Amino acid sequence: MIGSDVEDAVDVATEAIVSVRGVVKRYGAREVLSQVDLDLPRGSVTAIIGPNGAGKTTLNKAVLGLVRIDAGEIRFDGRDTRGDIVHRARIGYMPQTPRYPDAFTAGDVLTLLRELRGPSARIDDELIAALELSPLLGIPARALSGGQRQRLNAVAAFLFTPDLLLLDEPTAALDPVASGVLKDKIRAVREEGRAVVITSHILSELQELADRVVFLHEGRVHFAGTLHALLDRTGAASLERAIAQLMQHSRRPARAAEVAVA
Amino acid sequence: MSAGIAASPSAPHSAMASRTPAHAQPARASASSALPGQDAAPSVVGTVLRHEWRSVLRNRGVLVFGLGTLVLTEIVLRLTGSAPRALSSLLNLVLLVVPLVTTMAGIISWHASREFNELLLTQPVRRRALFVALYLALVLPLAVVFALGLLLPMAWHRVIGPETSGLLLATVGSGVALTFVFGGLALLIGIRVDDRLRSVMTGLMVWLLLTVGYDALVLIVSTTMADYPLERPMLALMLGNPVDLARTVIILQSDTAALMGYTGAVMQRFLGSATGTAAAVLGLLAWIVLPMLVARRSFERRDF
Numbered sequence: 001m002i003g004s005d006v007e008d009a010v011d012v013a014t015e016a017i018v019s020v021r022g023v024v025k026r027y028g029a030r031e032v033l034s035q036v037d038l039d040l041p042r043g044s045v046t047a048i049i050g051p052n053g054a055g056k057t058t059l060n061k062a063v064l065g066l067v068r069i070d071a072g073e074i075r076f077d078g079r080d081t082r083g084d085i086v087h088r089a090r091i092g093y094m095p096q097t098p099r100y101p102d103a104f105t106a107g108d109v110l111t112l113l114r115e116l117r118g119p120s121a122r123i124d125d126e127l128i129a130a131l132e133l134s135p136l137l138g139i140p141a142r143a144l145s146g147g148q149r150q151r152l153n154a155v156a157a158f159l160f161t162p163d164l165l166l167l168d169e170p171t172a173a174l175d176p177v178a179s180g181v182l183k184d185k186i187r188a189v190r191e192e193g194r195a196v197v198i199t200s201h202i203l204s205e206l207q208e209l210a211d212r213v214v215f216l217h218e219g220r221v222h223f224a225g226t227l228h229a230l231l232d233r234t235g236a237a238s239l240e241r242a243i244a245q246l247m248q249h250s251r252r253p254a255r256a257a258e259v260a261v262a
Numbered sequence: 263m264s265a266g267i268a269a270s271p272s273a274p275h276s277a278m279a280s281r282t283p284a285h286a287q288p289a290r291a292s293a294s295s296a297l298p299g300q301d302a303a304p305s306v307v308g309t310v311l312r313h314e315w316r317s318v319l320r321n322r323g324v325l326v327f328g329l330g331t332l333v334l335t336e337i338v339l340r341l342t343g344s345a346p347r348a349l350s351s352l353l354n355l356v357l358l359v360v361p362l363v364t365t366m367a368g369i370i371s372w373h374a375s376r377e378f379n380e381l382l383l384t385q386p387v388r389r390r391a392l393f394v395a396l397y398l399a400l401v402l403p404l405a406v407v408f409a410l411g412l413l414l415p416m417a418w419h420r421v422i423g424p425e426t427s428g429l430l431l432a433t434v435g436s437g438v439a440l441t442f443v444f445g446g447l448a449l450l451i452g453i454r455v456d457d458r459l460r461s462v463m464t465g466l467m468v469w470l471l472l473t474v475g476y477d478a479l480v481l482i483v484s485t486t487m488a489d490y491p492l493e494r495p496m497l498a499l500m501l502g503n504p505v506d507l508a509r510t511v512i513i514l515q516s517d518t519a520a521l522m523g524y525t526g527a528v529m530q531r532f533l534g535s536a537t538g539t540a541a542a543v544l545g546l547l548a549w550i551v552l553p554m555l556v557a558r559r560s561f562e563r564r565d566f
Contacts, residue, residue: 102374116386
């Protein structure tokens with residue numbers, strides 16, 4: 001059964017920059033993450049896929065410490081992240097909806113982040129040039145278009161050469177040129193041995209970039225493994241078809257339960 | 263950190279990068295084994311505060327509030343011709359407008375910058391430090407423009423003397439204290455109530471309750487229970503309202519007892535000026551600290 005194809009944790013633990021074990025997160029009575037086990041290996045691009053409300057963003061935020069987990073543990077490079085802030089200096093985060101204070105300029109945002117990271121932060125400002133952000137650095141954030149804000153968002157995420165990048169819908173609102181630049185950067189980061197996690201609904205893009213796939217549904221991991229393994233096991237020709245099959249599998253128990261109740 | 267990653271060089275400068283303005287040009291760091299969060303943490307409050315301060319100076323709302331206070335003080339001074347009478351006339355500015363402006367500014371700015379605060383929390387920053395920075399970034403500019411708006415016309419007209427300094431200090435101090443009190447309350451409401459509209463409505467209700475409703479409630483209780491000795495309960499009730507406390511601090515420095523609310527009158531009668539002022543100031547300090555601590559705790563435990 002596809003739903004049981006969760007990867008062997010021991011196999012990847014030595015290479016994993018992030019290990020998630022038995023993580024549970026509840027909002028009131030609703031369990032948005034249920035016993036999630038997961039490894040994010042270095043030198044890989046992992047796509048986290050799932051329908052709306054599957055728990056993708058919550059999982060990202062749990063790794064970042066933005067949401068407090070109710071059970072389980074998250075380890076970053078072997079260290080428990082609970083109560084720890086140091087590991088965040090090694091994470092770059094690109095949220096889905098970038099919003100900056102109206103009176104801040106794009107330059108203010110980057111300067112503030114740089115000062116918060118401290119003088120020892122290693123800077124990679126390649127994207128400032130590649131995404132042509134330099135002319136926008138003096139402009140107030142309120143005057144930036146959605147695409148320009150997303151470019152700023154991308155620069156902020158990659159700026160400190162993080163060991164782990166969490167990208168939520170990274171190419172949303174970007175024009176094809178900027179989108180291409182960002183994809184090239186993601187590939188380059190993977191080649192450098194760093195880990196990238198992408199959450200996106202554009203499956204064709206994920207197939208292009210990701211070498212690993214995690215499928216979440218109703219807070220549970222229904223598949224975690226390589227893209228090739230997923231395609232092999234489902235017999236699908238594309239990620240889109242493979243995910244469609246996973247969704248059908250993951251919904252089956254619920255439907256069976258509904259039938260049983262009826 | 264793996265050796266391979268630690269050794270990876272920063273990307274080379276490109277022609278485009280050289281056009282980056284000096285203020286935004288990131289400093290290139292030497293390869294250091296120290297984790298960035300370790301040297302960044304102690305200066306978080308100062309760093310965020312400095313940037314927020316610059317942002318506030320470009321914010322028209324705060325400047326309009328300061329300018330409005332200044333113009334109003336100037337007009338009242340010209341009309342009354344004396345500092346004590348002008349300060350008495352400005353009592354409602356301190357007791358009503360300052361809490362309202364602070365509450366609304368706090369709630370609106372919290373919701374407007376929620377996503378940005380989220381981004382800041384993904385940096386190696388402790389929540390407590392960020393909260394302190396956000397709190398100070400809210401209340402300090404408002405307190406400063408209020409104080410300047412009141413003091414500058416007074417200094418310009420040279421009406422600050424030994425007779426007026428006590429009342430002036432009480433008025434400015436109470437206004438600043440109420441800014442801190444309602445700044446804490448505003449952040450608490452913003453943090454606890456996710457929906458922006460509900461948050462604003464809650465803020466308005468709290469403001470209305472503390473500026474008007476509370477004294478009316480106390481008056482109703484005191485008239486319906488007039489046959490009982492209510493002095494001590496009244497004093498305790500007064501401590502439950504920062505606006506009453508601020509009013510008492512100001513009024514006790516002036517002779518305008520007629521303007522006092524019921525609880526303030528009780529305060530003056532039973533405690534006398536010096537003790538009453540000390541008790542009210544302590545009460546105000548408690549009102550500054552408690553909402554701020556509760557808001558900080560909520561911020562530290564909140565899921566973003």
